Each structure stands twice: as structure tokens, then as C-alpha cells.
Amino acid sequence: MSGAGAPDKKPFDASGLKVAVVAASWHEAVMDGLLAGARRALVEHRVTDALEVRVPGTFELPVLAQALAEQGYDAVVALGVVIRGGTPHFEYVCSAATDGLTRVALDHVVAVGFGVLTCDTEEQALDRAGRPSSREDKGFEATAAAIETARTLRAVRGEASVDRGA
Structure with a gap:
């Protein structure tokens, strides 16, 4: 399992960030779990300006991510699954x-959260999808990473300070 070594990050107030979540539609049970994790991360980080968009599949994620980046989103989270x-x-x-x-x-x-699961089996994907029986929550992780990266980008640009203790 790939989850070993993940940093222990605490949610912070990201209410000033504009975040979009783009999710593929294939493999509904996996995608429902990934989206639920992304939504939890948005809530825990107090993101109030969020948009959720669905696309047919993982292949279509980049074009929507680009369109949203062009619209000024601070972070775009891409969620999908491809099973070998x-x-x-x-x-x-x-x-x-x-x-x-x-x-x-x-x-x-722009911060892009990479929540694309690339798995050999559907069972592996479900185990990473953040469902009650899953061992990992990649939707939450990708969203939290994008939010943190967006906050750091703002700090680097001089738009806001970074709380290095978070």
C-alpha cells in the first residue's frame, strides 16, 4: 500500500481560496468515494468558494482543469480512476x-491536486477511494495538497502569509 510516509497535516482556514474539483464519471463507486473525500477536505479547510464539475472520464480532466485555471481558480483538483x-x-x-x-x-x-488513481484492479481503487472500508482517502489527500499548494503560491507571490506550522 502506498500510504506509508504521508505527512501529518492539520487543516487550516483556506476560506479566501477559490477551488474547483473536476471529477471523472467512470467507476461510480470509486468516484463517489473520491468526491466525498474532496468535499470533506474543502469543509475542513473552510473553503467557501468551491465548484464541482463532472467530465466523462479521466482523459477529459486536463481540458477542464485548464479552463478552470484560466478562470482564476487558485486550485483545481482532478479526480479520476483508470483500471488496467x-x-x-x-x-x-x-x-x-x-x-x-x-x-x-x-x-x-496554479495548484493542481492529482487525485487520479491508476490501479491494476477495482479492489485497489476502492481501497484508495476514502470509503468506510478503504485504507486510504486519495480524494481528501489530493484536495488538501492542492489547497496547501495554493496557499503557498499566494505567499510566494506576496499575496498572503504562510503559516509554516500547519
Whole structure:
């Protein structure tokens, strides 16, 4: 399991941030868990300006993330899941989503939370989806990471101070 070594971060007040969550629609049970985790992170960080958008699949995440970055969102969280099958489709979709979301972050200098699960089986995805029986909550983690990165970007730009104790 990949969750070992995660930092112990405490939520902070991010009410001044504008955050968008873009979620794929494939694998409904996994996506419901990821979205629930993202929503918990938004609440725990007191984000009041949040938008949730759905797209057909993981491949479509980068284009929506880019459109939202262009609209001035401080953070964009991308949630999706790709489960390996018997064809190279898995590699193509995973690579396209990763490369596209990285481009959005760098081209727009915006925090992008990477909540795309790339798993061999549906069971592995469910175990990371933040459901009651899951061992990890990647929707929460990706959202919290994006919020923290957005706060740090604001500080680097001189727009706000950073609380290094959080």
C-alpha cells in the first residue's frame, strides 16, 4: 500500500481560496468515494468558494482543469480512476492525464491536486477511494495538497502569509 510516509497535516482556514474539483464519471463507486473525500477536505479547510464539475472520464480532466485555471481558480483538483485492462489503453490514458494536468499546473502556475488513481484492479481503487472500508482517502489527500499548494503560491507571490506550522 502506498500510504506509508504521508505527512501529518492539520487543516487550516483556506476560506479566501477559490477551488474547483473536476471529477471523472467512470467507476461510480470509486468516484463517489473520491468526491466525498474532496468535499470533506474543502469543509475542513473552510473553503467557501468551491465548484464541482463532472467530465466523462479521466482523459477529459486536463481540458477542464485548464479552463478552470484560466478562470482564476487558485486550485483545481482532478479526480479520476483508470483500471488496467488487457490493452495499452491504460498507459495512454494515464500518461495523457498526468502530462495534461502537469501542463496545466506549470503553464498557469496554479495548484493542481492529482487525485487520479491508476490501479491494476477495482479492489485497489476502492481501497484508495476514502470509503468506510478503504485504507486510504486519495480524494481528501489530493484536495488538501492542492489547497496547501495554493496557499503557498499566494505567499510566494506576496499575496498572503504562510503559516509554516500547519
